[in-house]
Amino acid sequence: xxxxxxxxxxxxxxxxxxxxxxxxxxxxxxxxxxxxxxxxxxxxxxxxxxxxxxxxxxxxxxxxxxxxxxxxxxxxxxxxxxxxxxxxxxxxxxxxxxxxxxxxxxxxxxxxxxxxxxxxxxxxxxxxxxxxxxxxxxxxxxxxxxxxxxxxxxxxxxxxxxxxxxxxxxxxxxxxxxxxxxxxxxxxxxxxxxxxxxxxxxxxxxxxxxxxxxxxxxxxxxxxxxxxxxxxxxxxxxxxxxxxxxxxxxxxxxxxxxxxxxxxxxxxxxxxxxxxxxxxxxxxxxxxxxxxxxxxxxxxxxxxxxxxxxxxxxxxxxxxxxxxxxxxxxxxxxxxxxxxxxxxxxxxxxxxxxxxxxxxxxxxxxxxxxxxxxxxxxxxxxxxxxxxxxxxxxxxxxxxxxxxxxxxxxxxxxxxxxxxxxxxxxxxxxxxxxxxxxxxxxxxxxxxxxxxxxxxxxxxxxxxxxxxxxxxxxxxxxxxxxxxxxxxxxxxxxxxxxxxxxxxxxxxxxxxxxxxxxxxxxxxxxxxxxxxxxxxxxxxxxxxxxxxxxxxxxxxxxxxxxxxxxxxxxxxxxxxxxxxxxxxxxxxxxxxxxxxxxxxxxxxxxxxxxxxxxxxxxxxxxxxxxxxxxxxxxxxxxxxxxxxxxxxxxxxxxxxxxxxxxxxxxxxxxxxxxxxxxxxxxxxxxxxxxxxxxxxxxxxxxxxxxxxxxxxxxxxxxxxxx
Amino acid sequence: xxxxxxxxxxxxxxxxxxxxxxxxxxxxxxxxxxxxxxxxxxxxxxxxxxxxxxxxxxxxxxxxxxxxxxxxxxxxxxxxxxxxxxxxxxxxxxxxxxxxxxxxxxx
Numbered sequence: 007x008x009x010x011x012x013x014x015x016x017x018x019x020x021x022x023x024x025x026x027x028x029x030x031x032x033x034x035x036x037x038x039x040x041x042x043x044x045x046x047x048x049x050x051x052x053x054x055x056x057x058x059x060x061x062x063x064x065x066x067x068x069x070x071x072x073x074x075x076x077x078x079x080x081x082x083x084x085x086x087x088x089x090x091x092x093x094x095x096x097x098x099x100x101x102x103x104x105x106x107x108x109x110x111x112x113x114x115x116x117x118x119x120x121x122x123x124x125x126x127x128x129x130x131x132x133x134x135x136x137x138x139x140x141x142x143x144x145x146x147x148x149x150x151x152x153x154x155x156x157x158x159x160x161x162x163x164x165x166x167x168x169x170x171x172x173x174x175x176x177x178x179x180x181x182x183x184x185x186x187x188x189x190x191x192x193x194x195x196x197x198x199x200x201x202x203x204x205x206x207x208x209x210x211x212x213x214x215x216x217x218x219x220x221x222x223x224x225x226x227x228x229x230x231x232x233x234x235x236x237x238x239x240x241x242x243x244x245x246x247x248x249x250x251x252x253x254x255x256x257x258x259x260x261x262x263x264x265x266x267x268x269x270x271x272x273x274x275x276x277x278x279x280x281x282x283x284x285x286x287x288x289x290x291x292x293x294x295x296x297x298x299x300x301x302x303x304x305x306x307x308x309x310x311x312x313x314x315x316x317x318x319x320x321x322x323x324x325x326x327x328x329x330x331x332x333x334x335x336x337x338x339x340x341x342x343x344x345x346x347x348x349x350x351x352x353x354x355x356x357x358x359x360x361x362x363x364x365x366x367x368x369x370x371x372x373x374x375x376x377x378x379x380x381x382x383x384x385x386x387x388x389x390x391x392x393x394x395x396x397x398x399x400x401x402x403x404x405x406x407x408x409x410x411x412x413x414x415x416x417x418x419x420x421x422x423x424x425x426x427x428x429x430x431x432x433x434x435x436x437x438x439x440x441x442x443x444x445x446x447x448x449x450x451x452x453x454x455x456x457x458x459x460x461x462x463x464x465x466x467x468x469x470x471x472x473x474x475x476x477x478x479x480x481x482x483x484x485x486x487x488x489x490x491x492x493x494x495x496x497x498x499x500x501x502x503x504x505x506x507x508x509x510x511x512x513x514x515x516x517x518x519x520x521x522x523x524x525x526x527x528x529x530x531x532x533x534x535x536x537x538x539x540x541x542x543x544x545x546x547x548x549x550x551x552x553x554x555x556x557x558x559x560x561x562x563x564x565x566x567x568x569x570x571x572x573x574x575x576x577x578x579x580x581x582x583x584x585x586x587x588x589x590x591x592x593x594x595x596x597x598x599x600x601x602x603x604x605x606x607x608x609x610x611x612x613x614x615x616x617x618x619x620x621x622x623x624x625x626x627x628x629x630x631x632x633x634x635x636x637x638x639x640x641x642x643x644x645x646x647x648x649x650x651x652x653x654x655x656x657x658x659x660x661x662x663x664x665x666x667x668x669x670x671x672x673x674x675x676x677x678x679x680x681x682x683x684x685x686x687x688x689x690x691x692x693x694x695x696x697x698x699x700x701x702x703x704x705x706x707x708x709x710x711x712x713x714x715x716x717x718x719x720x721x722x723x724x725x726x727x728x
Numbered sequence: 729x730x731x732x733x734x735x736x737x738x739x740x741x742x743x744x745x746x747x748x749x750x751x752x753x754x755x756x757x758x759x760x761x762x763x764x765x766x767x768x769x770x771x772x773x774x775x776x777x778x779x780x781x782x783x784x785x786x787x788x789x790x791x792x793x794x795x796x797x798x799x800x801x802x803x804x805x806x807x808x809x810x811x812x813x814x815x816x817x818x819x820x821x822x823x824x825x826x827x828x829x830x831x832x833x834x835x
Contacts, residue, residue: 129781263772274783287806298791298803305792307795391801398801402795402799403796411799512817514811516809
């Protein structure tokens with residue numbers, strides 16, 4: 007162990023001796039540590055790949071990796087592992103770690119690990135560290151949050167601690183980037199496994215451990231012990247291997263739990279010895295930490311809920327009221343552009359561009375302000391640490407429904423998008439809680455429903471104040487969200503009674519310390535989400551819009567021409583003026599187009615809900631993704647219309663039913679709204695549910711259940727209101 | 729400073745004998761009261777608690793309850809960090825009997 011670094015100041019000269027740098031392939035380095043130990047901040051500092059740093063335990067759900075330039079000649083691939091407290095995984099999230107670290111032969115086995123340790127929390131952090139060390143993994147200890155520790159009067163004798171642990175220690179402050187340079191220098195050197203063993207299996211365990219070790223040709227006893235402990239969950243072991251391990255553990259009547267407990271206690275005993283020699287605490291402040299005092303307010307008996315509700319309400323007001331201005335500009339811009347093009351050019355291509363592409367594109371771009379606000383809000387809640395408190399506040403309320411407080415975070419994220427939300431449910435340890443959460447999360451109104459809600463609510467709800475201070479539309483919108491929430495809770499309750507529990511549910515969680523959001527991270531989250539929405543959803547929407555335009559503009563054979571001729575024959579008899587004639591012609595042509603035929607075929611099924619074939623087309627297309635609805639109706643209602651018809655709002659208002667009355671009555675609009683609250687219309691959600699549950703039954707059940715619910719509820723709404 | 733580890737983990741009944749009926753747990757702490765962890769019950773839960781730092785000998789203070797009385801907010805050690813634990817889980821954290829466990833105490 008060449009580099010013994012005891013402070014940032016002395017770390018610099020080592021740069022000169024950062025030895026043989028060039029190697030065949032980049033080093034592979036895994037970052038590991040407790041939740042909230044600053045691991046992801048360090049990852050961002052090392053790689054410069056700016057991805058989200060959350061405060062909630064387990065924000066790192068997928069394997070994230072990036073490249074770091076350690077020295078001018080040496081690059082390293084850094085893998086960011088989920089936060090964990092030990093190498094005995096409890097949640098799915100943590101199993102990623104053991105799968106990576108147990109198989110030395112695997113191609114992606116790391117050359118060494120960087121362990122992030124919170125200097126304020128040494129005892130607990132070192133538990134994980136000593137386990138890693140005993141596995142024989144070369145390691146560097148990144149001692150994070152040194153500034154806070156110093157402020158709290160924690161003095162750490164770094165050279166002594168390095169001696170005890172047998173690894174280089176780099177003091178740092180990952181948030182500010184202090185110590186990162188020193189860490190890079192140490193990382194660039196070849197590291198050996200730490201020579202110190204903190205704990206080793208005792209003699210009673212050795213016969214079992216050695217058999218496993220030689221059978222699998224493992225490099226140390228402790229790893230063999232982990233095989234005995236966890237063979238059921240190790241991904242790369244074959245069924246035969248597992249059977250063999252089961253036989254062995256039974257033969258030696260191996261008690262996994264007792265062993266793990268004994269090991270953990272022995273480790274803490276050793277860690278305590280080390281800390282007694284290396285750490286002194288001269289407490290400088292006796293006041294309660296600020297974070298605890300904030301908690302007194304934010305988790306107050308009554309105030310806590312009021313604050314939470316106010317935050318949610320603010321969110322809805324923001325999405326509806328504040329976002330309106332930029333949305334109006336975008337809408338106006340698109341329709342002006344469209345009109346200008348149509349005035350100056352003509353021909354089918356121009357119509358394809360304005361009625362197909364631009365109408366579809368407008369449907370995408372207009373929702374950028376709302377999506378940006380929503381993701382920004384959620385990012386701030388997570389960054390500050392408030393999300394964990396919400397979990398705490400909600401646990402007792404969620405339990406009667408078969409959910410835990412931890413289900414709240416996926417459900418709130420579900421307001422943005424069900425796909426990451428369902429992946430976020432991995433932090434829930436209990437299988438039953440997790441399945442229920444995954445099943446009901448898509449019922450939370452996601453951002454893709456915002457377009458549908460916005461358009462329809464604005465159509466039938468007047469823009470007036472309600473009870474003095476609230477906006478009536480904002481209240482309606484909140485009502486829709488609440489409908490989604492209550493249906494999710496109700497469904498969870500049903501599922502709770504249906505599902506058989508296999509394991510108990512836990513709710514042990516660490517509170518992250520409150521901190522100011524890093525605005526750069528919030529901005530980045532917003533940027534990434536908006537970009538993903540515009541590019542991914544946008545591509546689908548524009549493609550479907552173009553396809554729809556073609557299907558809606560052309561029909562099979564001479565059907566359209568015949569329909570038009572029929573209308574024109576009636577002109578004299580009915581005494582229509584020119585406007586009326588062109589409207590009727592356009593309508594007749596659309597009805598007899600390809601799209602019209604599809605819609606017509608669907609009409610019998612949706613007529614009881616109050617929908618006509620035009621909405622039928624929109625329903626069909628939005629089974630790929632909900633947000634396509636708005637693009638579809640703006641395409642359908644633009645086809646054959648004058649370009650100066652203006653915004654989508656005006657087009658919908660102008661739509662007449664068979665009797666010449668406005669088509670979008672409150673009954674129809676609310677029936678549609680309710681349909682969109684419940685219906686499962688998102689391929690990506692079904693795909694991610696399959697990926698997370700590994701069983702087609704779950705997405706299939708979601709599809710049938712939610713769509714059935716939507717149909718019944720919309721039917722009821724229309725029949726009652728009409 | 730640790731009590732006998734292996735004996736600590738047996739389902740249901742507390743293992744350490746004296747006054748088993750009146751054993752106080754972290755769940756019984758009054759708001760703001762500090763106790764010292766003596767041992768843990770229920771093997772599965774005990775392991776999880778141990779990993780999160782609920783080690784015998786460590787001080788634990790009840791700093792708050794969720795508005796509906798559950799879960800609990802426990803501050804561990806010397807203001808080191810805060811855990812959120814359900815009351816049913818806190819009932820597995822047995823406290824030492826001694827009266828000296830009140831207030832800040834010396835380390």
